[in-house]
Amino acid sequence: MSVEDQKDIEMAAESSEGEEEAKLTGGDQLLSVDDDLREMGKKASWSVSSCKPGNDVSSLRDDNLETYWQSDGAQPHLVNIQFQKKVKLQLVAIYVDFKLDESYTPSKISIRAGDNFHNLKEIKTVELLKPTGWVYLSLSGSDPRETFVNAFMLQICVLSNHLNGRDTHIRQIKVYGPRPNPIPHQPFQFTSKEFITYSSIR
Incomplete structure (x- = not known):
């Protein structure tokens, strides 16, 4: 058996294992989101559990794929x-790059939501298989009618990294x-009684 054949067999085995284990693979190079969604992050206060100097929380929101937040702890x-008020949240998009970051790339992520740090509930756990690009994490519940979560706070928790990486x-x-x-x-829907009263022409 040639070296090339052996590599092909290993790659096929690896991909079939990944399909069984991982819920999300690959990634999109271009961010693609439905028109009926709007980005809510600018209305929020962002913090992280730890960071390396120069790779802090601002790197998550600078629209620059060359920079990154790097944790620095357990x-x-x-x-x-x-958020200052309760908001409806439907989708989280995360850009990660296994090709560049290797063992620093998240492999298992938990999404939690609630009113504050003390009552967060896990709403989704996702396994990633060597992702490079944007990965999309829907916040809809198990009930098809639950297309969003209603919360003051969202927490993204990196449970583990590829190759047993620490940070x-x-x-x-x-x-x-x-x-x-x-x-x-x-159609536009009026919400207050005053507006509803005057919403039709008599």
């Missing part, structure tokens, strides 16, 4: 996203919620 590594690199995080009315192809 796992799990946390990104905390806190983690995440290059960007975007958080999306449903866009308020008017939504394309849907």
Whole structure:
């Protein structure tokens, strides 16, 4: 058996194992999000459990894929996203790069939501298989009618890294919620009694 054949067999075995274990593979080089969603992260206060000097929380929000947040401590590594009022959140997009970051790349992520640090509940756990690019984590519940979470706080928790790495690199995080009315192809809906009273022409 040639060396090339042996490599092909190893790669096939690796990919079939990944399909059984991982929920998300690959990644998109370009961020692609539905028009009916809006980015909510700019309305939040962001913090992290630890960071290396020069690789702090601001690197998650600078729209630069060359920079990254790097944790500096024991796992799990946390990104905390806190809002001043309760908001509806539907999608988290994370940019990670296994090709560049290798053992610093997250392999298992938990998403938690709640009112504050003391009542966060896990809503999703996702395994990543050597991702390079944007990966999308839907916040919908097990019930198909639950298309979003309603929370003051979202926490992204890196439980483990590829190759048993200790610290983690995440290059960007975007958080999306449903866009308020008017939504394309849907009628505008008045919410207060005063507006509803005068919303039709007599």
